[in-house]
Amino acid sequence: MNNILVIAKKDFKSLVFSSPLWVISTLCSAVWSYLYLRELSTFVQRSSFVGGGPAGGADSLNIYYEVFAKHISLSNVIFLFLIPALTMKLLSEERKQKTYNLLLTVPISSLSIAVGKFLAGFGASLVLVFISLLYPLGTGLVADFSYSILFSAYLGLAFIVGAYVSVGLLSSSLTKSPLLSVMMGVILNLSILIVLGQADFLSEYPTFQSMIEYLSIGSHFVEFMQGLLQSKSIIYFISFISFFVFLTNRIIESSRWR
Amino acid sequence: MLKVKNLNKKYGSVHAVKNLSFKLEKGERLGFLGPNGAGKTTTMQIIAGALAPSSGTVSVAGHDVFESPKKVKKQIGYLPEIPPVYEDMKVCDYLKYVSQLKGILKVNLSKEIDEAIAKTNLESVANRYIQHLSKGFRQRVGLAQALLGNPPLLILDEPTVGLDPQQIIEIRELIKNLEGHSVLLSSHILSEVQNICTKAIIIKNGQIILEDNIQDLIHNESSSIVHLKLNSFTKEIENNLLNLNYVKHCAQKNNKIEIHLTNSSDELLIELSKFLINSGVGLIEQSPQDLKLENIFIELTK
Ligand SMILES: Nc1ncnc2c1ncn2[C@@H]1O[C@H](COP(=O)(O)OP(=O)(O)O)[C@@H](O)[C@H]1O
Numbered sequence: 088m089n090n091i092l093v094i095a096k097k098d099f100k101s102l103v104f105s106s107p108l109w110v111i112s113t114l115c116s117a118v119w120s121y122l123y124l125r126e127l128s129t130f131v132q133r134s135s136f137v138g139g140g141p142a143g144g145a146d147s148l149n150i151y152y153e154v155f156a157k158h159i160s161l162s163n164v165i166f167l168f169l170i171p172a173l174t175m176k177l178l179s180e181e182r183k184q185k186t187y188n189l190l191l192t193v194p195i196s197s198l199s200i201a202v203g204k205f206l207a208g209f210g211a212s213l214v215l216v217f218i219s220l221l222y223p224l225g226t227g228l229v230a231d232f233s234y235s236i237l238f239s240a241y242l243g244l245a246f247i248v249g250a251y252v253s254v255g256l257l258s259s260s261l262t263k264s265p266l267l268s269v270m271m272g273v274i275l276n277l278s279i280l281i282v283l284g285q286a287d288f289l290s291e292y293p294t295f296q297s298m299i300e301y302l303s304i305g306s307h308f309v310e311f312m313q314g315l316l317q318s319k320s321i322i323y324f325i326s327f328i329s330f331f332v333f334l335t336n337r338i339i340e341s342s343r344w345r
Numbered sequence: 346m347l348k349v350k351n352l353n354k355k356y357g358s359v360h361a362v363k364n365l366s367f368k369l370e371k372g373e374r375l376g377f378l379g380p381n382g383a384g385k386t387t388t389m390q391i392i393a394g395a396l397a398p399s400s401g402t403v404s405v406a407g408h409d410v411f412e413s414p415k416k417v418k419k420q421i422g423y424l425p426e427i428p429p430v431y432e433d434m435k436v437c438d439y440l441k442y443v444s445q446l447k448g449i450l451k452v453n454l455s456k457e458i459d460e461a462i463a464k465t466n467l468e469s470v471a472n473r474y475i476q477h478l479s480k481g482f483r484q485r486v487g488l489a490q491a492l493l494g495n496p497p498l499l500i501l502d503e504p505t506v507g508l509d510p511q512q513i514i515e516i517r518e519l520i521k522n523l524e525g526h527s528v529l530l531s532s533h534i535l536s537e538v539q540n541i542c543t544k545a546i547i548i549k550n551g552q553i554i555l556e557d558n559i560q561d562l563i564h565n566e567s568s569s570i571v572h573l574k575l576n577s578f579t580k581e582i583e584n585n586l587l588n589l590n591y592v593k594h595c596a597q598k599n600n601k602i603e604i605h606l607t608n609s610s611d612e613l614l615i616e617l618s619k620f621l622i623n624s625g626v627g628l629i630e631q632s633p634q635d636l637k638l639e640n641i642f643i644e645l646t647k
């Protein structure tokens with residue numbers, strides 16, 4: 088346990104104090120600021136046209152679906168592409184810098200290494216989630232709306248980001264090249280999101296369809312977005328993440344058997 | 346301390362280590378000599394637990410590397426070929442991190458780090474970022490890292506490779522002055538092993554071709570060649586020498602006479618000097634040739 092935290096702390100620091108995170112968050116903030124403010128102003132215009140205050144009690148659900156939900160979905164798409172760029176360092180950098188030898192020869196298990204690295208990547212990614220959360224929270228200063236659905240959605244976003252981090256960690260364990268690791272991460276994320284999401288073609292086989300839908304990361308995320316906190320979704324994300332962290336552990340272990 | 350038995354490692358079709366067996370006793374400094382590609386790094390990685398062998402066993406202080414890897418890793422300080430340092434860390438933070446990875450108790454942490462810094466003379470750069478350090482300093486940081494936790498066995502993979510002559514001398518002195526560790530040191534430079542180690546193994550293509558104490562290696566067969574300086578040297582004296590049953594060969598080289606004896610025992614050398622004095626040729630100098638390890642090495646690894 089202690090070992091895990093030692094690795095998590097060190098890698099979290101080096102991620103947070105490194106340029107990729109700041110490049111990514113600047114990029115995100117730029118995109119968010121532009122699109123978020125546009126959606127918000129359209130919403131304000133329309134709702135005052137329809138009548139009532141800019142964001143009165145009756146509009147509280149609307150502002151969520153018209154503005155926040157769009158912002159959160161956009162955040163999700165951005166994270167899908169950018170989280171792998173954040174996690175690429177976690178293991179491929181160790182291989183490149185030859186510090187991998189150090190990790191393999193200290194009295195620490197491969198699983199502790201994998202879990203520690205996951206926590207570091209997850210922690211750094213939560214910084215991005217937090218920046219994204221600042222937009223709706225800022226709006227909350229001037230408008231009134233239901234916070235519970237917002238937080239449910241952000242919990243979902245945190246889980247899906249955790250899933251991207253675990254995928255990114257695995258891709259980073261597979262190669263020495265950071266660029267290749269980013270590409271692998273994006274492709275894996277996309278295939279998990281898209282391929283598993285398209286279960287309609289199985290509509291004639293309901294059992295398979297529901298199975299594929301259960302495996303789809305998107306369907307669980309949508310539930311969080313709708314304010315439905317379900318234990319099966321939480322269990323889904325935790326198993327998803329554990330599965331990829333465990334695979335990473337196996338890859339680290341297998342590097343001893345090259 | 347360290348026992349390696351019938352070790353084999355194949356990388357696909359490359360048989361990098363072949364049936365390697367050797368022992369390292371407590372307190373010994375064993376030089377692991379061989380040209381590039383001989384399998385030194387591979388063997389050391391296996392001992393340190395970074396690589397699994399194809400077959401064979403390694404035990405350190407009685408623990409098997411594959412059965413109880415954690416126990417073994419606590420016994421070993423490993424300096425890989427390229428020092429495993431993080432560019433974006435300060436020297437002291439890096440050493441703290443490694444100490445924590447090694448599971449050194451919190452109460453001993455700063456003492457251990459200070460000791461490692463002192464032994465490797467890193468005081469002046471302790472607060473600098475590793476990316477700004479010269480190669481020699483990085484190597485010392487790598488060495489300090491290996492010393493943390495005071496492990497009984499040090500594995501040093503070509504610690505002076507790529508350094509400038511001044512840095513090489515410093516690192517060698519550092520290693521020589523380390524006390525209380527058994528050392529396995531690899532090198533492709535003979536004088537280095539001669540200088541630092543008490544024993545040497547020469548390997549080539551993954552196999553041991555010679556194993557001995559440094560002293561014995563230097564004298565081994567070498568002293569069967571003797572150089573003489575005589576006041577006068579004539580054909581007659583040469584014939585007399587060749588008539589002796591322990592002289593195989595006799596020739597004049599420059600202003601010296603080179604004699605090959607049948608073996609290198611001290612008795613023979615005494616015999617020879619008695620004979621020369623009695624024959625009144627004016628013996629000025631008689632010296633057994635130090636066939637340097639260098640020559641053996643070049644000869645063996647050709
Ligand atoms: N990861 C690897 N994959 C394939 N072959 C390797 C690998 N590492 C080393 N080798 C080969 O194994 C042999 C021994 O290499 P090495 O142990 O590095 O030798 P040394 O350290 O004595 O120079 C060389 O022929 C080398 O090319």
Ligand SMILES: [Mg+2]
Nearest residue numbers: 385386426503
């Ligand atoms: Mg080598």
